[in-house]
Amino acid sequence: MSSHNQIVETTGAGAQRTGVLFSTISGVENEPVYSPESVEVEYGRDLGYPGAFPFTRGVYASMYRGRLWTMRQFAGFGTAEETNERFRYLLGHGQTGLSAAFDMPTLMGYDSDHPRALGEVGREGVAVDSLADMETLFEGIPLGGVSTSMTINSAAAMLLGFYACVGEGQGVSVARLRGTVQTDILKEYIAQKEWIFPPEPSLRLVVDMIEWCVREMPLMHPVSISGYHIREAGSTAVQELAFTLADGFAYVDACVERGLGVDEFAPRLSFFFNAHLDFFEEIAKYRAARRIWARELRGRYGAKDPRSWLMRFHAQTAGVSLTAQQPELNLVRTAIEALAAVLGGTQSLHTNSFDEALALPSEHAVRLALRTQQVIAHETGVVNTIDPLGGSYYLEQLTNELERQAYDYFERIAKLGGVVAAIKDNFFQREIAEASFRYQSEVEREQRIVVGVNRYVQADEQPVEILRIDPALERKQVARVQALRARRDSAAVESALARLKEDAAHDDRNLMPPILAASRAYATMGEMCDALREVWGVWRETPVF
């Protein structure tokens, strides 16, 4: 028996309360205590200094001593006018980047007056039907001085087209526009389920965007490879890590197949992870992600440019961890999650508002969420030393373990024929459903305690003020898009849409130029997506549970 195990046994460190799980939220087993014997780490090979390969300790040498993370609160509701006001409010309160949430019809490529949009307009984000709405959304916000993140996937190319045109209108060349478009369609099929077209043409559109951005819009991140939604759909931390990186490799493969050099586009790929409640598991997840990405990009893909090896990521606290019961407790949960993201070395962060299990956040709740980040940044001292947890026996062992389990998944996905084949096989969907059901069962058996939900329940809860979306906003938006259709040059729109369709039918043509042309002609989101639906068809999932 090793001396470690012997000591654990003889000192009583192994004693434990009964009926309680000591595994992570994701089910990774934890030992009672870790020591130098528990973990195999070679400093130069596995950790390295921050800013040095394999970047386990962080992508930049100076990290938050050099520059704090970007505090970027996701916002959007109603029409472009309401969201423009919220954007200015956030910038006025010290936020350093913009992040736009779009409503469901926009994400799904329907105009606001489409029958499927009924009741959904402006509810989960801002409605953007055309360049005209995008112009309103960014009115009074000089695009040359701000970086904007846009959370849209299936219809990302059209939104990027609108954004580029707003820049042109403000006299800012596309080459100077900064920001991120999410564009990660693979995780839509896997988890978030906001898709329009089948996987193959969708993937082609992603590569078109990457190729175009590399050449024309070099400061834009054309894709943000996202584990956030995978986790929100109920996955474990390991699944979030593995599926996200597998998606990342699939995009790299697709770009290489297009003929792009890996060092041309890899530095522009960015990532987006969840910040959940299991504190150390989350930190280990970010560290493992950086290490795997760096090793694979350098080793498997032969990237020479060190910027290609860097996994830069945005993090958002876990919406799924918020409770409708005693919602003020969500401030505490969010603060802890945000701290994990910071200790994990995030480049930007969104903190959820405490009322988000009830509705879209109120202005008051959003301000508290932003202030939470400011407290972490300026009051706690965690930014004073880079990767302060590096070298913790537990954390390094957990990092190794998550990495090992991620590689197991890579192997299983490869055996299924890759990410797209595995999506069609419902592999990811089944794995996630299984994990989320297991977690729910643990909560219902009270093996996992959720404060205020299955313990410490409060009978007389006072309702909190929530944001109400005025139903009149939908009528206003419907009127806006109909007025636009009446006033624009419809012949120009028709010819732009015809060209889009023609180009979509040819795999060797990049679709960004025809999308930009259609945007300039004020073709709507719905019209552009309909044009592509005609050529490509739509995706349907066979549901599993």
Added chain:
Amino acid sequence: MNVRQGDAGGRVGAHPTTSARVTVPSPVVRRIVVAKVGLDGHDRGAKIIARALRDAGMEVIYTGLHQTPEQIVVTAIQEDADAVGISILSGAHMTLVPRILELLRENGAEDVLVVVGGTIPTDDAEELKKQGVAGVFGPGASTTEIGAFLERAVSAHRVG
């Protein structure tokens, strides 16, 4: 949108369950349609409920995502469901749920019990209940609680 009835839903036995629990057929609720109405893709809750109710012995038809009220009502009628469980997190519940109730009535299917789950503010939940929804379940509701509610409500609904 494009879902054909009958073969579109994930059905009992269509997928292997790894649950070790013994399935006891529900004495009251034979068949329930679990449906995602509207455009949001949040299906974690719907899938958990579908599976828990299946494990509780009910026959569960899960419609999958992005269903219109019309599609859901057609499925409920064709499947001769005792109840429909609507999952919605898009904020469009005050438009889409009343439409489902209306279509059920128009088709003489008001005997089908309707329950709703999702992010539904309290006053909206009260209004939906006034309009005929039997129960509204928010975040944190347990599957056992929902299963027991369905048993009671379907039973009472039949007698009534």
